[in-house]
Amino acid sequence: MTEKQIVVLGAGYAGLAAATRAGKRGRVTLVAPESRILHRIRQHETSAGLPVRRPAVAEVLRGRGVRHVRARATELDLAGRKVLLDNGDALAYDTLVYALGSRTAWHDVPGAAEHAHPVERAAEIAERLRTAQRPGTVAVVGGGATGIELAAELAEAHPRWTVRIVAAGQVGGWFSARGHDHVHKVLRGLGVAVHEHAAVTAVDTGGLTTAAGRIDADLVVWAASMEPQPLAAEAGLAVTPDGRAVVDDHLRSVSHPEVYVIGDAAEVTVPGTGTLRMGCATALPQGQYLGKVLTGRTDEPFAFRYVVQCLSLGRRDGLLQFIHGDDSMRPAVLTGRAGRLAKAAILRSVVMSLR
Numbered sequence: 077m078t079e080k081q082i083v084v085l086g087a088g089y090a091g092l093a094a095a096t097r098a099g100k101r102g103r104v105t106l107v108a109p110e111s112r113i114l115h116r117i118r119q120h121e122t123s124a125g126l127p128v129r130r131p132a133v134a135e136v137l138r139g140r141g142v143r144h145v146r147a148r149a150t151e152l153d154l155a156g157r158k159v160l161l162d163n164g165d166a167l168a169y170d171t172l173v174y175a176l177g178s179r180t181a182w183h184d185v186p187g188a189a190e191h192a193h194p195v196e197r198a199a200e201i202a203e204r205l206r207t208a209q210r211p212g213t214v215a216v217v218g219g220g221a222t223g224i225e226l227a228a229e230l231a232e233a234h235p236r237w238t239v240r241i242v243a244a245g246q247v248g249g250w251f252s253a254r255g256h257d258h259v260h261k262v263l264r265g266l267g268v269a270v271h272e273h274a275a276v277t278a279v280d281t282g283g284l285t286t287a288a289g290r291i292d293a294d295l296v297v298w299a300a301s302m303e304p305q306p307l308a309a310e311a312g313l314a315v316t317p318d319g320r321a322v323v324d325d326h327l328r329s330v331s332h333p334e335v336y337v338i339g340d341a342a343e344v345t346v347p348g349t350g351t352l353r354m355g356c357a358t359a360l361p362q363g364q365y366l367g368k369v370l371t372g373r374t375d376e377p378f379a380f381r382y383v384v385q386c387l388s389l390g391r392r393d394g395l396l397q398f399i400h401g402d403d404s405m406r407p408a409v410l411t412g413r414a415g416r417l418a419k420a421a422i423l424r425s426v427v428m429s430l431r
Protein backbone atom coordinates (compact mmCIF):
# COMPACT_ATOMS: atom_id res chain seq x y z
CA MET A 77 0.00 0.00 0.00
CA THR A 78 1.46 3.43 -0.88
CA GLU A 79 1.69 5.97 1.90
CA LYS A 80 -0.70 8.94 1.71
CA GLN A 81 1.07 12.17 0.76
CA ILE A 82 0.41 15.08 3.10
CA VAL A 83 1.67 18.43 1.86
CA VAL A 84 1.63 21.44 4.19
CA LEU A 85 1.95 24.89 2.62
CA GLY A 86 3.41 27.54 4.93
CA ALA A 87 5.71 27.39 7.95
CA GLY A 88 3.92 29.96 10.08
CA TYR A 89 2.39 29.17 13.46
CA ALA A 90 -0.48 27.18 11.90
CA GLY A 91 1.52 25.24 9.30
CA LEU A 92 4.40 24.31 11.59
CA ALA A 93 2.15 23.19 14.44
CA ALA A 94 0.22 20.94 12.04
CA ALA A 95 3.33 19.58 10.26
CA THR A 96 5.28 18.65 13.41
CA ARG A 97 2.31 16.73 14.79
CA ALA A 98 1.30 15.05 11.53
CA GLY A 99 4.98 14.11 11.04
CA LYS A 100 4.92 11.97 14.19
CA ARG A 101 2.92 9.30 12.39
CA GLY A 102 3.46 9.75 8.64
CA ARG A 103 5.49 11.39 5.90
CA VAL A 104 4.82 15.08 5.50
CA THR A 105 6.24 17.58 3.04
CA LEU A 106 6.35 21.19 4.24
CA VAL A 107 6.70 23.95 1.65
CA ALA A 108 7.93 27.39 2.74
CA PRO A 109 10.78 29.59 1.54
CA GLU A 110 12.36 30.53 4.87
CA SER A 111 15.13 28.71 6.76
CA ARG A 112 14.24 30.44 10.05
CA ILE A 113 10.67 30.86 11.25
CA LEU A 114 9.18 34.23 10.30
CA HIS A 115 7.95 34.82 13.85
CA ARG A 116 5.64 37.61 12.80
CA ILE A 117 4.52 38.39 16.33
CA ARG A 118 8.00 39.82 16.98
CA GLN A 119 8.35 41.80 13.75
CA HIS A 120 7.80 45.10 15.58
CA GLU A 121 10.97 44.33 17.54
CA THR A 122 12.89 43.59 14.34
CA SER A 123 11.58 46.86 12.86
CA ALA A 124 13.05 48.71 15.84
CA GLY A 125 16.44 47.07 15.20
CA LEU A 126 16.29 44.74 18.20
CA PRO A 127 17.78 41.23 18.01
CA VAL A 128 15.07 38.58 17.75
CA ARG A 129 15.88 34.88 18.08
CA ARG A 130 14.06 33.06 15.29
CA PRO A 131 14.55 29.29 15.56
CA ALA A 132 15.61 27.44 12.41
CA VAL A 133 12.73 25.59 10.75
CA ALA A 134 14.99 22.47 10.80
CA GLU A 135 15.28 22.82 14.60
CA VAL A 136 11.50 22.92 14.98
CA LEU A 137 11.10 19.89 12.70
CA ARG A 138 13.94 17.83 14.25
CA GLY A 139 13.01 14.18 14.81
CA ARG A 140 9.71 14.42 12.96
CA GLY A 141 9.00 12.83 9.60
CA VAL A 142 8.79 16.16 7.83
CA ARG A 143 10.71 17.05 4.68
CA HIS A 144 11.13 20.80 4.25
CA VAL A 145 11.11 22.02 0.65
CA ARG A 146 12.41 25.58 0.59
CA ALA A 147 10.28 27.05 -2.18
CA ARG A 148 7.19 29.12 -2.80
CA ALA A 149 3.94 27.66 -4.08
CA THR A 150 2.94 29.48 -7.23
CA GLU A 151 -0.22 27.63 -8.20
CA LEU A 152 -2.64 25.03 -6.86
CA ASP A 153 -4.00 22.47 -9.27
CA LEU A 154 -6.99 21.37 -7.22
CA ALA A 155 -8.38 19.03 -9.87
CA GLY A 156 -5.03 17.31 -10.40
CA ARG A 157 -4.15 17.45 -6.66
CA LYS A 158 -0.80 19.08 -7.29
CA VAL A 159 1.04 22.15 -6.04
CA LEU A 160 3.33 23.94 -8.46
CA LEU A 161 6.47 25.49 -7.01
CA ASP A 162 8.70 28.38 -8.05
CA ASN A 163 11.64 25.94 -8.45
CA GLY A 164 9.75 24.27 -11.32
CA ASP A 165 8.72 21.18 -9.34
CA ALA A 166 5.18 19.90 -8.85
CA LEU A 167 4.19 18.14 -5.62
CA ALA A 168 1.35 15.64 -5.67
CA TYR A 169 -0.79 15.31 -2.56
CA ASP A 170 -3.59 13.21 -1.13
CA THR A 171 -4.19 15.74 1.64
CA LEU A 172 -3.23 19.40 1.40
CA VAL A 173 -2.88 21.71 4.39
CA TYR A 174 -3.10 25.30 3.21
CA ALA A 175 -1.54 27.64 5.79
CA LEU A 176 -0.13 30.50 3.75
CA GLY A 177 -1.16 33.20 6.22
CA SER A 178 -1.77 36.80 5.28
CA ARG A 179 -0.09 39.92 3.95
CA THR A 180 -0.52 43.67 4.25
CA ALA A 181 -3.77 44.97 2.79
CA TRP A 182 -3.38 48.37 1.12
CA HIS A 183 -7.12 48.93 0.62
CA ASP A 184 -6.42 50.69 -2.68
CA VAL A 185 -5.18 53.78 -0.85
CA PRO A 186 -3.36 55.78 -3.55
CA GLY A 187 0.41 55.71 -3.10
CA ALA A 188 0.35 53.31 -0.13
CA ALA A 189 1.91 50.30 -1.85
CA GLU A 190 4.54 52.54 -3.49
CA HIS A 191 5.56 54.74 -0.57
CA ALA A 192 4.70 52.93 2.67
CA HIS A 193 6.69 50.08 4.22
CA PRO A 194 4.57 47.04 5.09
CA VAL A 195 5.25 45.71 8.58
CA GLU A 196 6.39 42.34 7.19
CA ARG A 197 9.46 44.09 5.67
CA ALA A 198 10.69 44.62 9.22
CA ALA A 199 14.41 44.39 8.50
CA GLU A 200 14.07 47.05 5.81
CA ILE A 201 12.31 49.41 8.23
CA ALA A 202 15.09 48.91 10.77
CA GLU A 203 17.71 49.63 8.11
CA ARG A 204 15.97 52.82 6.98
CA LEU A 205 15.90 54.11 10.54
CA ARG A 206 19.49 53.06 11.23
CA THR A 207 20.96 54.63 8.11
CA ALA A 208 18.93 57.87 8.03
CA GLN A 209 21.19 60.93 7.89
CA ARG A 210 19.26 62.62 10.71
CA PRO A 211 16.27 61.80 12.92
CA GLY A 212 12.91 62.63 11.35
CA THR A 213 9.29 61.59 11.63
CA VAL A 214 7.94 58.08 11.28
CA ALA A 215 4.20 57.63 10.84
CA VAL A 216 2.75 54.24 11.82
CA VAL A 217 -0.60 53.69 10.10
CA GLY A 218 -3.00 51.49 12.07
CA GLY A 219 -4.47 51.80 15.55
CA GLY A 220 -4.79 48.04 16.12
CA ALA A 221 -2.51 45.83 18.17
CA THR A 222 0.25 45.71 15.53
CA GLY A 223 0.28 49.49 15.06
CA ILE A 224 0.42 50.10 18.82
CA GLU A 225 3.23 47.59 19.39
CA LEU A 226 5.19 49.10 16.51
CA ALA A 227 4.74 52.72 17.54
CA ALA A 228 5.78 51.98 21.12
CA GLU A 229 8.80 49.94 20.07
CA LEU A 230 10.02 52.48 17.49
CA ALA A 231 9.58 55.40 19.91
CA GLU A 232 11.52 53.63 22.64
CA ALA A 233 14.34 52.46 20.35
CA HIS A 234 14.63 55.79 18.48
CA PRO A 235 13.94 58.55 21.01
CA ARG A 236 15.27 61.28 18.68
CA TRP A 237 12.68 60.45 16.04
CA THR A 238 9.13 61.78 16.21
CA VAL A 239 6.73 58.82 16.10
CA ARG A 240 3.11 59.33 15.09
CA ILE A 241 0.39 56.69 15.18
CA VAL A 242 -2.44 57.32 12.73
CA ALA A 243 -5.79 55.52 12.98
CA ALA A 244 -9.07 55.63 11.08
CA GLY A 245 -10.90 55.25 14.42
CA GLN A 246 -9.55 55.10 17.95
CA VAL A 247 -6.15 53.73 18.91
CA GLY A 248 -6.76 50.62 21.02
CA GLY A 249 -10.44 51.52 21.18
CA TRP A 250 -11.60 47.94 21.69
CA PHE A 251 -9.78 47.44 25.03
CA SER A 252 -11.50 47.83 28.40
CA ALA A 253 -11.37 51.37 29.86
CA ARG A 254 -8.34 50.46 31.96
CA GLY A 255 -6.60 48.76 29.06
CA HIS A 256 -7.28 51.67 26.72
CA ASP A 257 -6.08 54.23 29.28
CA HIS A 258 -2.89 52.29 29.88
CA VAL A 259 -2.05 52.09 26.18
CA HIS A 260 -2.49 55.86 25.82
CA LYS A 261 -0.52 56.60 29.00
CA VAL A 262 2.44 54.56 27.75
CA LEU A 263 2.31 56.05 24.24
CA ARG A 264 2.24 59.56 25.77
CA GLY A 265 5.18 58.68 28.03
CA LEU A 266 7.17 57.53 25.00
CA GLY A 267 6.34 60.78 23.19
CA VAL A 268 4.16 59.15 20.51
CA ALA A 269 1.75 61.61 18.86
CA VAL A 270 -1.71 60.01 18.48
CA HIS A 271 -3.87 60.91 15.47
CA GLU A 272 -7.35 59.37 15.78
CA HIS A 273 -10.26 59.54 13.30
CA ALA A 274 -7.67 60.26 10.64
CA ALA A 275 -8.37 57.69 7.91
CA VAL A 276 -5.47 57.79 5.44
CA THR A 277 -6.63 58.73 1.94
CA ALA A 278 -3.23 58.94 0.21
CA VAL A 279 0.46 58.34 0.79
CA ASP A 280 3.26 60.19 -0.99
CA THR A 281 7.01 60.66 -0.63
CA GLY A 282 6.51 63.32 2.06
CA GLY A 283 3.86 61.67 4.22
CA LEU A 284 0.12 61.18 4.50
CA THR A 285 -3.13 62.82 3.50
CA THR A 286 -5.77 61.95 6.08
CA ALA A 287 -9.40 62.74 6.84
CA ALA A 288 -8.09 64.96 9.64
CA GLY A 289 -5.47 66.80 7.55
CA ARG A 290 -1.89 66.47 6.35
CA ILE A 291 0.74 64.50 8.32
CA ASP A 292 4.31 64.93 7.12
CA ALA A 293 6.59 61.92 7.58
CA ASP A 294 10.01 60.78 6.41
CA LEU A 295 9.00 57.14 6.76
CA VAL A 296 5.54 55.58 6.66
CA VAL A 297 5.01 52.11 8.14
CA TRP A 298 1.73 50.42 7.21
CA ALA A 299 0.16 48.23 9.88
CA ALA A 300 -3.46 48.97 9.04
CA SER A 301 -4.80 45.54 8.19
CA MET A 302 -4.03 42.15 6.71
CA GLU A 303 -5.57 40.13 3.91
CA PRO A 304 -5.13 36.44 3.04
CA GLN A 305 -2.59 35.36 0.43
CA PRO A 306 -4.41 35.11 -2.92
CA LEU A 307 -3.46 31.56 -4.01
CA ALA A 308 -6.57 29.86 -2.59
CA ALA A 309 -8.97 32.21 -4.34
CA GLU A 310 -6.98 32.07 -7.60
CA ALA A 311 -7.18 28.26 -7.56
CA GLY A 312 -10.94 28.19 -7.13
CA LEU A 313 -11.17 27.11 -3.49
CA ALA A 314 -14.39 28.40 -1.88
CA VAL A 315 -13.52 31.73 -0.24
CA THR A 316 -15.35 34.58 1.50
CA PRO A 317 -15.61 37.96 -0.28
CA ASP A 318 -12.39 39.02 1.47
CA GLY A 319 -10.52 35.91 0.29
CA ARG A 320 -10.42 33.69 3.40
CA ALA A 321 -11.20 30.02 2.73
CA VAL A 322 -14.61 28.78 3.84
CA VAL A 323 -14.11 25.71 6.02
CA ASP A 324 -16.32 23.27 7.91
CA ASP A 325 -16.14 22.53 11.64
CA HIS A 326 -13.10 20.25 11.01
CA LEU A 327 -11.27 23.08 9.14
CA ARG A 328 -11.77 21.34 5.78
CA SER A 329 -12.50 23.38 2.68
CA VAL A 330 -16.23 23.24 1.93
CA SER A 331 -15.46 23.01 -1.81
CA HIS A 332 -12.49 20.60 -1.66
CA PRO A 333 -12.63 18.25 1.34
CA GLU A 334 -9.10 16.92 0.73
CA VAL A 335 -7.83 20.45 1.51
CA TYR A 336 -7.62 21.75 5.09
CA VAL A 337 -7.17 25.49 5.58
CA ILE A 338 -5.84 26.91 8.85
CA GLY A 339 -4.55 30.16 10.32
CA ASP A 340 -5.06 33.59 8.78
CA ALA A 341 -5.97 31.91 5.47
CA ALA A 342 -9.24 30.48 6.82
CA GLU A 343 -12.42 32.05 8.13
CA VAL A 344 -13.24 29.83 11.08
CA THR A 345 -16.47 30.18 13.02
CA VAL A 346 -16.81 28.34 16.32
CA PRO A 347 -20.23 28.00 17.98
CA GLY A 348 -20.38 30.14 21.13
CA THR A 349 -17.11 31.93 20.25
CA GLY A 350 -17.89 33.49 16.87
CA THR A 351 -15.74 34.10 13.79
CA LEU A 352 -12.11 34.03 14.83
CA ARG A 353 -9.87 36.99 14.16
CA MET A 354 -6.56 36.60 12.32
CA GLY A 355 -3.88 36.03 14.93
CA CYS A 356 -1.21 33.75 16.25
CA ALA A 357 -3.62 33.13 19.13
CA THR A 358 -6.05 31.47 16.71
CA ALA A 359 -3.60 30.07 14.10
CA LEU A 360 -1.54 28.01 16.55
CA PRO A 361 -4.44 26.07 18.13
CA GLN A 362 -5.83 25.37 14.65
CA GLY A 363 -2.49 23.83 13.63
CA GLN A 364 -2.31 21.80 16.84
CA TYR A 365 -5.86 20.55 16.34
CA LEU A 366 -5.26 19.63 12.71
CA GLY A 367 -2.17 17.67 13.67
CA LYS A 368 -4.41 15.52 15.86
CA VAL A 369 -6.99 15.10 13.09
CA LEU A 370 -4.34 14.02 10.58
CA THR A 371 -2.92 11.43 12.95
CA GLY A 372 -6.37 10.06 13.81
CA ARG A 373 -6.19 11.27 17.42
CA THR A 374 -9.48 13.19 17.21
CA ASP A 375 -12.52 13.43 15.02
CA GLU A 376 -14.18 16.05 17.21
CA PRO A 377 -14.96 19.44 15.63
CA PHE A 378 -12.50 22.28 16.26
CA ALA A 379 -13.27 24.03 19.56
CA PHE A 380 -11.77 27.32 20.71
CA ARG A 381 -12.25 29.94 23.44
CA TYR A 382 -10.18 33.10 23.86
CA VAL A 383 -8.30 33.68 27.12
CA VAL A 384 -6.33 36.95 27.00
CA GLN A 385 -5.09 39.64 24.66
CA CYS A 386 -1.54 40.74 25.21
CA LEU A 387 0.52 43.69 23.92
CA SER A 388 4.13 44.61 24.32
CA LEU A 389 4.57 48.34 24.86
CA GLY A 390 8.30 48.75 24.38
CA ARG A 391 10.81 46.74 26.40
CA ARG A 392 9.66 47.86 29.86
CA ASP A 393 5.87 47.81 29.67
CA GLY A 394 3.02 45.66 28.46
CA LEU A 395 -0.69 45.04 28.69
CA LEU A 396 -2.40 41.78 29.50
CA GLN A 397 -6.12 42.30 28.89
CA PHE A 398 -8.41 39.63 30.33
CA ILE A 399 -11.27 38.73 28.01
CA HIS A 400 -14.26 36.42 27.81
CA GLY A 401 -14.14 33.28 25.68
CA ASP A 402 -15.83 35.16 22.82
CA ASP A 403 -13.08 37.85 22.75
CA SER A 404 -15.18 40.50 24.53
CA MET A 405 -13.49 42.52 27.24
CA ARG A 406 -13.38 41.90 30.97
CA PRO A 407 -12.49 44.96 33.06
CA ALA A 408 -9.31 43.40 34.51
CA VAL A 409 -5.82 44.09 33.11
CA LEU A 410 -2.21 43.56 34.09
CA THR A 411 0.04 46.46 33.16
CA GLY A 412 3.61 47.68 33.48
CA ARG A 413 6.32 45.15 34.28
CA ALA A 414 3.75 42.43 35.06
CA GLY A 415 2.16 42.92 31.63
CA ARG A 416 5.59 42.88 30.03
CA LEU A 417 6.56 39.61 31.76
CA ALA A 418 3.24 38.03 30.79
CA LYS A 419 3.89 38.91 27.15
CA ALA A 420 7.41 37.46 27.33
CA ALA A 421 6.01 34.21 28.77
CA ILE A 422 3.44 34.00 25.96
CA LEU A 423 6.16 34.53 23.34
CA ARG A 424 8.20 31.68 24.84
CA SER A 425 5.21 29.36 24.97
CA VAL A 426 4.38 30.06 21.31
CA VAL A 427 7.77 28.76 20.18
CA MET A 428 7.51 25.71 22.46
CA SER A 429 4.00 24.93 21.17
CA LEU A 430 5.15 24.67 17.56
CA ARG A 431 6.12 21.04 18.17
Ligand SMILES: Cc1cc2nc3c(=O)[nH]c(=O)nc-3n(C[C@H](O)[C@H](O)[C@H](O)COP(=O)(O)OP(=O)(O)OC[C@H]3O[C@@H](n4cnc5c(N)ncnc54)[C@H](O)[C@@H]3O)c2cc1C
Pocket residue numbers: 085086087088089090091107108109110114116117118119120147148149150175176177178195196221222225305307338339340341354355356357358359386387
Ligand atom coordinates in the same frame (compact mmCIF):
# COMPACT_ATOMS: atom_id res chain seq x y z
C1 LIG B 1 4.15 42.89 14.32
C2 LIG B 1 3.06 41.86 14.50
C3 LIG B 1 2.70 41.50 15.79
C4 LIG B 1 1.68 40.54 15.96
N1 LIG B 1 1.33 40.21 17.25
C5 LIG B 1 0.38 39.30 17.46
C6 LIG B 1 0.00 38.93 18.77
O1 LIG B 1 0.54 39.45 19.76
N2 LIG B 1 -0.96 37.99 18.92
C7 LIG B 1 -1.60 37.41 17.86
O2 LIG B 1 -2.48 36.58 18.06
N3 LIG B 1 -1.26 37.73 16.59
C8 LIG B 1 -0.30 38.67 16.36
N4 LIG B 1 0.05 39.00 15.07
C9 LIG B 1 -0.63 38.34 13.94
C10 LIG B 1 0.03 36.98 13.65
O3 LIG B 1 1.39 37.15 13.42
C11 LIG B 1 -0.61 36.31 12.43
O4 LIG B 1 -1.99 36.28 12.58
C12 LIG B 1 -0.03 34.88 12.33
O5 LIG B 1 1.34 34.95 11.98
C13 LIG B 1 -0.79 34.02 11.33
O6 LIG B 1 -0.21 32.75 11.34
P1 LIG B 1 -0.28 31.79 10.06
O7 LIG B 1 0.42 30.54 10.45
O8 LIG B 1 -1.66 31.71 9.58
O9 LIG B 1 0.53 32.54 8.92
P2 LIG B 1 1.96 33.25 8.86
O10 LIG B 1 2.57 33.38 10.21
O11 LIG B 1 1.74 34.48 8.06
O12 LIG B 1 2.84 32.23 8.04
C14 LIG B 1 2.60 32.02 6.66
C15 LIG B 1 3.62 31.06 6.12
O13 LIG B 1 3.34 30.85 4.74
C16 LIG B 1 4.54 31.08 3.98
N5 LIG B 1 4.15 31.49 2.64
C17 LIG B 1 3.47 32.58 2.24
N6 LIG B 1 3.27 32.54 0.91
C18 LIG B 1 3.81 31.37 0.48
C19 LIG B 1 3.89 30.72 -0.78
N7 LIG B 1 3.38 31.25 -1.88
N8 LIG B 1 4.49 29.50 -0.83
C20 LIG B 1 5.01 28.92 0.28
N9 LIG B 1 4.96 29.49 1.49
C21 LIG B 1 4.38 30.70 1.58
C22 LIG B 1 5.27 32.10 4.78
O14 LIG B 1 6.64 32.16 4.37
C23 LIG B 1 5.06 31.53 6.18
O15 LIG B 1 5.90 30.45 6.39
C24 LIG B 1 1.05 39.96 14.85
C25 LIG B 1 1.43 40.32 13.56
C26 LIG B 1 2.43 41.26 13.37
C27 LIG B 1 2.83 41.62 11.97
